[in-house]
Amino acid sequence: MTEAFVDAGPRIGDAPRRMAVAAEDVELVVSLARGDREALGELYDRHGAPMLALGMKLLRDRGEAQEILHDVFLEAWKHAGDYDPSRGAVRTWLMLRMRSRCLDRIKSAARSRTSSAGEQLERVVGAAPAAAADHTDAQRVHGALAELPDDQRKVLELGYFAGLSCSEMAEELSIPIGTVKSRMHAAMKKLRATFSAGRLEG
Incomplete structure (x- = not known):
């Protein structure tokens, strides 16, 4: 019986395809900087799912993650002209923004808990x-x-x-x-x- 061949290494053509996708992403950001709304939708389709997954992992709340995802794409819309391809891929740029906003939300929630708890303790003592x-x-x-x-x-x-x-x-x-x-x-x-x-x- 002939055994199925399993290729455990990188597939031929993967690297060129990734490079092509990365180049397309850069073109989309350039178009976004010019006010192209369709480019924003295309970027969302390409990167929205992994960004949402990251937000849910950090926040453990789908609603909050979706809210921040929306905010991050609005930021991308407003600051597309600031993107520098030499500093990383578009997905990295978006994921870092998503992570940063999620961590800000976590810190804000912690400060809020501490403040309200302190006020309650003050009322008691x-x-x-x-x-x-x-x-x-x-x-x-x-x-x-x-x-x-x-x-x-x-x-x-x-x-x-x-x-x-x-x-x-x-x-x-x-x-x-x-x-x-x-x-x-x-x-x-x-x-x-x-x-x-x-x-x-x-």
């Missing part, structure tokens, strides 16, 4: 350590945190000061999400009681 009204308040905050059990203090540090979500904390600590939430609730309850008592004494 009356003042955050960095913005305490006086030295006594700052000492009270640090003292209250130090008195918490280690497991409860850890989730506060990760959630309120590092900006991690419940799922991220669960992964970091190797515990169920439900345990993270119960520890957070217990810690906030103790802090609330401590500062309520402190205000009454004051």
